[in-house]
Every structure is written in structure tokens, then in C-alpha cells.
Amino acid sequence: MSFKSKTSTMFAAALILSMSLATLPAMAADWFKVADKVVNYKSETDEVTPQFNEKNVTHIKLVCTQGTVNLHKISLHMSDGTVKDVDNLGVLSKGLSSRVISVPKGDAKLKKIELNYDSVGNQKLALLGVSKKAHVDIMGKNDEKDKSE
DSSP states (O other), X not given: OOHHHHHHHHHHHHHHXXXXXXXXXXXXXXXXXXXXXXXXXXXXXXXXXXXXXXXXXXXXXXXXXXXXXXXXXEEEEETTSOEEEEEEEEEEETTOBOOOEEOOOSSOOEEEEXXXXXXXXXXXXXXXXXXXXXXXEEEEEOOHXXXXX
């Protein structure tokens, strides 16, 4: 293989790699942070109240950014009084996200999100540096085509 051929092959590979990396942020850009929470070691229920355009989300998911969290239940409270409960979301470790949860369709807006969860580990292990309290980001996505259906 000649030097010119090797150079053109490497250039083509670099071009393909840069183009594929450029599309990743575009796919991730659909999701935005609604809130973030620090999860205690004991089981707890936290409430998140979306602000402004965050009330119009069509989907939500949770992303664990530190530690390990055990998700028991998420309740989506709508402005018309209806509630959607989602159970059995499992355990998330750092870098993992929950499945995507659809917000009920219609004219009602998301009033609040109730999270029931706990961090895996305990205070003694945290002092030793073995485990840390979980940090969770609540992410939202606004898909206009899903609102009209």
C-alpha cells in the first residue's frame, strides 16, 4: 500500500468518525434536564415541580450520574388531577438511564413528578469511600408529534 493510499484511507476513516460523532449530540439534544436530585440511603419520596416549558414534556427518563439508585416508583401528576404510576424501574448505576416513560397525552400538563427511591449502600460505606449517595437527573423530551395523537 502506497503512502498516498494510506493517507486517503486514514482521511476517509477520520471523516466518517467525525461525522458519526457529530450526530450523537443531535440525538442527545432532544433531552433536557428538568431537575437533579441527591438520593438518601433510606427509602424516600421526592417531588419535582416542572417549570414553564418543562410542563409540556411528552417523555421523561432518569439518568444516574453518581452511585447506585434503586427506583421503586415514579408518579406523574397531571394538571387535570390524573396520575400515572410506573413501578418496577429497577436499579441504575452511574451512567445508566431508566426506560423512557410516556407522559399521558391530551390537554393536561405535567404538574409534578413524584419519585420513590433509595441509594444502594449506607453511611458507613460512604465514610470509607466504598459507596456514594446516588445523584439522579430527571430528563425531559418534548416531541410535538406525540402531543397531537
